[in-house]
Amino acid sequence: MYRSHHCGQLRSKNIGERVVLSGWMATKRDFGGMTFIDLRDRYGITQLIFNMETDEALCLAARQLHREDVIQIHGDVRERSNKNPDIPTGDVEVVVSEINVLSRSKLPPFTIENDTDGGDELRMKYRYLDLRRPVLQEQIQFRSKLTLAIRKYMDQQQFLEIETPVLIKSTPEGARDFVVPSRLNPGQFYALPQSPQTFKQLFMVAGMDRYFQIVKCFRDEDLRADRQPEFTQVDCEMAFVHQEDVLQTFEGLTRFVFREMLSAELPEFQRITYDDAIRLYGSDKPDTRFDMQIIDFTDPVKGHGFKVFDQAEFIGGLLLEGKADEYSNKNMKEITTWVQRPQVGAKGLVYAQWKNDDTIKSSVGKFYPDDVIKSWFEAAGGQKGDILFLMSGEDALTRTQIGTLRLELGRRHELISPTAFKPLWVVDFPLLEWDEETQRFYAMHHPFTAPKTEDIEKMNSDDRKVLESIRADAYDLVINGAEIGGGSIRIYDRALQEKNFALLQFTPEEAESQFGFLMSAFEYGAPPHGGIAFGLDRLCAVMKGKTSIRDFIAFPKNNMGRDIMIDAPAKIDEEQLKDLSLRVVKKS
Amino acid sequence: MYRSHHCGQLRSKNIGERVVLSGWMATKRDFGGMTFIDLRDRYGITQLIFNMETDEALCLAARQLHREDVIQIHGDVRERSNKNPDIPTGDVEVVVSEINVLSRSKLPPFTIENDTDGGDELRMKYRYLDLRRPVLQEQIQFRSKLTLAIRKYMDQQQFLEIETPVLIKSTPEGARDFVVPSRLNPGQFYALPQSPQTFKQLFMVAGMDRYFQIVKCFRDEDLRADRQPEFTQVDCEMAFVHQEDVLQTFEGLTRFVFREMLSAELPEFQRITYDDAIRLYGSDKPDTRFDMQIIDFTDPVKGHGFKVFDQAEFIGGLLLEGKADEYSNKNMKEITTWVQRPQVGAKGLVYAQWKNDDTIKSSVGKFYPDDVIKSWFEAAGGQKGDILFLMSGEDALTRTQIGTLRLELGRRHELISPTAFKPLWVVDFPLLEWDEETQRFYAMHHPFTAPKTEDIEKMNSDDRKVLESIRADAYDLVINGAEIGGGSIRIYDRALQEKNFALLQFTPEEAESQFGFLMSAFEYGAPPHGGIAFGLDRLCAVMKGKTSIRDFIAFPKNNMGRDIMIDAPAKIDEEQLKDLSLRVVKKS
Structure with missing residues (x-):
């Protein structure tokens, strides 16, 4: 047994007990004939004490320890004379009678403290040391607890968590896909999902009624600061709903997690149309603080x-x-x-x-x-x-x-209260977005978004202005000027979906070959449905008042999509390429 | 509002209420001047009733409905004369006053019942209809609830759920990797993880103490029946543990989920050494029922x-x-x-x-x-x-x-009780496994598995028999002859890890280039640690007494790794290939 208690556990009631602790040597102070060590683990810090007079050999051994050495100690809990009210174990200390060094540490390449002297690259390379810093421990734990809270609410609301495949099919719409060559099907590729959109709609057709998933999604984009090629969504879909049902349900989720995680009671969720947001704030994600x-x-x-x-x-x-x-x-x-x-x-x-x-x-x-x-x-x-x-x-x-x-x-001018949370639904997004460069329409949200019933007729127009004026049942949740989630009510009728694909310049053949399975599903009894997806990384950052998502991700990638620690991506063997029927060619 | 209640909700206490229901038309019976419809959703079935005498037009409309049509109805709940004790809503029926057809269904390609007439291929193609069958609804819900139960236990035991990256680095050890070409780093590839092994060990070095994750893993294998290229693991790691701590913790998890999900109290977890399992049962996963x-x-x-x-x-x-x-x-x-x-x-x-x-x-x-x-x-x-x-x-x-x-x-001879569960720990696996074909050792579990302390000395031998006799702190959890989980205590010392890599025919350069980050991490204060991974799909199947994992997976792939419904993998555009600096070549 490596330990009887963890380093955040001992209290006054343990005084007199014999204990075994294991952890990292965080700090060491020699003071007169005494040596004090702060032993650290995820749960806290316990003060260890050694005395030159009563056990010189042991005290000398303690003085030989370095920062970040991993040790196990046996000792007796006693009342601390100089109590530390700042930490939960501050009333006690452990008089050590035995030390076992479990693992030595070299001098870390940067200081393992919140205010570290390590630069970004160095900390990415030694991410396992960076993650020992209290602020990162805190943020990783926060994310873990947040996902638990989300799952608790979703279960209460009868959502099922169902996994969707990661190896799917590439589609040209939207951002660039990451692809995965198939060895068993030479010359063919899977794609990694940008979102499980079509699958979650099929769950509705399948009668699953309420689906969610906390799921990795992938986008092969030219990376901007604070974008990650892989990111995590809280992906949700509901059957037999209008927009109002979705907004109520996820206002509920948002209130729930702020209450559970931060004991914060959110103010009213205001609503603003997309047009008003642009008109009054010049942004579709206004900061209304x-x-x-x-x-x-x-x-x-x-x-x-x-x-x-x-x-x-x-x-x-x-x-x-x-x-x-x-x-x-x-x-x-x-x-x-x-x-x-x-x-x-x-x-x-x-x-x-x-x-x-x-x-x-x-x-x-x-x-x-x-x-x-x-x-x-x-x-x-x-x-x-x-x-x-x-x-x-x-x-x-x-x-x-x-x-x-x-x-x-x-x-x-510090017009923004640093502790305020201002949630806002931005609604009535346009269905279509004109692109000057390619002189065509793109889907503002995605091609499966339903136009408002009263605007369906406009889809038959060939006037660009009329088409631009079509409003969709699409909505974003914005908190403090950050887009936390977005979703829409979906098309569930084959003819309307075909019409929408046509407006988005899909030929009937393209629509069929890429999304035929979905349109076919609409012919076998598809319920009205809609949903939303939350960016989990962003939600964490907003809740904790941070601007960067990176430190809520255990092993993030840099702006070139590289993992510096494991040095990926990397070349692969010629043999592997041959198995995949692929050759690397120089870019022309 | 599409519904005031779902189809499994109405009871005697609702008699006299005006309700709105939505769902699928499951069955329809005309009987005298009446028409009865079973309206179905995920939650249950409610009987609807129409009367030719009181509303002929409405009853005729009902008679026009087809199986799997999606409808919304308004009506009044009344007591049923012919009660059905087999379903929770069997005491009531709804006298319909209004029908809205939300979505029509063509004749489904197979019957949507547990005993369906659809073959495997057809049901895979129309998986969204297959998933409407009650048995699949049940299994998908079971899996969702099981993951909740797992997370509940792991949280109680202070495990943090932390996500690991999906885009990692290819390593030659073990099964074949799926790879992902990097556009931003031409000629270089990510790999999809076969397991988050090194990352979870780094979490221990980072002081996370207890980690778990329910996570997708990937193996590019020649597919045998009931193997999937992507599968889900309950992946776990703990710091400051011996083998006994790990076995106790996950015996606890297993007991907990059997209790929560099946109200089943598992018998004693017997233990058997790998040698005895082979000797007495000719298998490392004996069925001890x-x-x-x-x-x-x-x-x-x-x-x-x-x-x-x-x-x-x-x-x-x-x-x-x-x-x-x-x-x-x-x-x-x-x-x-x-x-x-x-x-x-x-x-x-x-x-x-x-x-x-x-x-x-x-x-x-x-x-x-x-x-x-x-x-x-x-x-x-x-x-x-x-x-x-x-x-x-x-x-x-x-x-x-x-x-x-x-x-x-x-x-x-029916020697096996169909309702018994017999859990068994298989322990003391060999560290190394000799391969006759390549005339070298492979890791029996994986290269990070620790030999038993008393066997470390044997690693210096060059006698094959001595090396084969090295035992590891590695263990499998077997239930009813199915391997549910496997794990080991890990090496956490650089020199020992280097030694093990050498036995596995890694040159020092290969070891460094592939796993240098992990060995480097061991030099900065690595705690002793170990863990286990459970196959979630397999656990579901064993708990529900099924032999196939496929129907616990919403969208499985066939034996050629194909998703028949979405038709993936598929060819991608020349433009995409060019962006990735790749060319498809014919296999020689």
Whole structure:
């Protein structure tokens, strides 16, 4: 037996007991004739004590130990004279009578503490040491407990967890698939699922009624920061539901896990249409922890000879309250430069300050008299002491840029409570999204999303504007400006599904060869159904107030999709390639 | 709202309520002026009733419905005159006032009942209809509930569920890997994990203490019946444990899930060494639901001029009690032919019958007098009325063949209680397994398995017999003759791991390039650790008394690794291949 207790377990009631503990040597202090060791495991820390006077050999052995050595000790629990109220075992210590060194540690390549001196690459390479840091232990445990809480709720709601295959079929729609060559079927490939979408719909056709799965999904994308080629979804589907049933069920799930994990009671789940989200926040995932909305200045500011505005499709503004006197010329120049960064991409920024001394200062002061500018403030609900920022240009692009500035102002001026959670349903997404480059429609959510019943007729139009105006029963759950989940009510009628594929430029043959099994399933009694998928990694990050998902993943990959620790991907044997009927060719 | 209740919900207390139900039309009966419909969903069946006299139009509409049509009805719950005690809703029926047809069904390609007329291929193609059959609904639900029960126990035991990566690195050891070409790293490949072995060991080094995961694993094998290229493991690892700790913990898990799922109290978990299992049962996964053991006749039968026995390395027998008079010459010929089938591969079968009239009948009667044969029976604990079957040849092979005959005798003579569960730990597996073909050792379990402490010294030998005699702390959990799980205590010392790799014919460079990260981890304070992995599909099958795992998997693949429904694997676009720097070549 390696231990009688773990390192977070001993309390006053154990005083006088003989115990065996095992763990890592976290810290060591020599103090007079005594040596103190903090022995650490996942559960906590216990103080060990050695005495030169009573057992010199043992105390000397303890002094030989290095950080991260793994030891087993035998000893007696006694009351601690110098109690430590910060840790649960702080009332006791263990007087050691025997040490067994189980495993020695070399000097770790970085310090194993929350504030480590290790850089990203080094910590990825020694991820097993990085994972010993308390903050990562905490986050990995959080994720484990969160999945338990999710499963508890889903079971209460009669969802079955059913596994779907990982080796499936490649489809051209959506992101790029990872593929897996089949040895038994030479020249043919499986694909790894981007989501179990068609399978979960088939579960509904199969009468499973309520399905969920916490499941790995895969996307072979050019990796941006904080994207992983493999990620985990909480994937859900329900039969005999309208959109409202889905929203209620998953509002319930969200409330449940925030309560179980954080003892947090979420406020009302507000709802906003996609159109309003874009119009008011310049984003389909608005951060509603602060109120600032985009104000439409297109009409008010035109016709004063300022060409940039006069020629703009859209002019929008943000009202920053109470900061007029804080912004110097230098500040204004700096924030103008900020919006001109490639990541934001604005051409420029117009400002107007209504200073507390009642003067107006504006970058467009020569075109607009003070009283006109004051009328802008009034229209925006502003007053003396406020600033207006204005941007102009093509409608959609400008709103996005203003939305980005809005978030930056929120951060800079600490308008966002760090402890608030603001859940929001974004609803009524468009069914189709026009792509200028390829001059065709793509599915905004995915090709299985149902249009709103009242918009089905519009699918017969060949007018692009009409088609763009089709709304879908599609919805996203956004919390604090992060997209946590998204889903839709699905098509369950073969003819409607064929119609939708046609709008998405599938030939009937392509539709049949790729999704024939699904359309065929719709002919054998398919119930109305819909669902949602949550990004588990993102949900963890939002709940714990982190911006990166990486530290909720035990072994993440870097931005080139590499696992630095195991050095993957890697070359494989010629023999393996031959078995797979494959040859590697140089890129032309 | 599609429904106020599901189809398994209504009871006497609902009589008089107005309800909305949705589901599939399972059966329809016209009876006098009435029509009865069984409406089905996952939760049950509710009887609907229509009356030609009170609403002719509605009743006619009902009579138009086809099997598997999806409908929504409004109606009133009333007491049923002709109660059906076999179903929970059997006390009530619903008088329908409105039908909405949600989705029509064509005639299904096979009957959707437990005893279906659909063949394997057809049911695989229409798996979404196959899954509507009650027996499959039941098995898929069982699996879902079983995973919940497993997670409940593991949480109680402080195991964390942590996900490991699916895109890892190919290693030549063990079965063939599925590989995934990396587009961002041309010419390089990920591999899909055969198990998360190294990652779970790294979790122990990382101080996670207790890890588990219900996880998909992958093996690119030539598929035998009832093997799947992707399968699910309950994968577990614990730090600071000896073998006994692991066995206790997972005996606990097994008892827990049998109790929760089947209300079954398992008998004592017997233990047998690998050597004894082979010696007594000719199998490393003996079915101990019946006692019949292999009896060693090597010495007693030699020297009577029967050349086959005189030249054999080993002669073993089975005692079949009380059946001597049942076996005719024809029966004996039949069972002899049976053991000569290629699947068993025996050269022949010797028998001796001690008939109830005290005569002896034996295929080797001319070499052995009756009293000698009677002495065999006595040595075997047999008596008048029994049969002895004897087989001879090379030791290991013969024991395996006798073991196969043993199982067949158990089946034929119904020696196995169909409701019994007999758990058994097989322990003390050899560390190494000699392969005649390649003239080298392979790891019996895997290369990370620890030899027993007292056998470590033997690893320095270059005598094959000495090396073969090394025992490992490796164990299998066998229930009713099926291997449910297997595991081992692991090496956690770099030098010992290097030694083991060397015995397995890894060059130091190969060991370093493939498993350097793990050996490096052992240098930074690795705790002693060990674990186990359970086959979830197999566990389901054994618990439900089934021999095939396939119907516990929602979308299984056939023996060529194909998903017939979605038609995968399949060819991919030239463009995709080019992006991956690959070309398909003809097999030479």
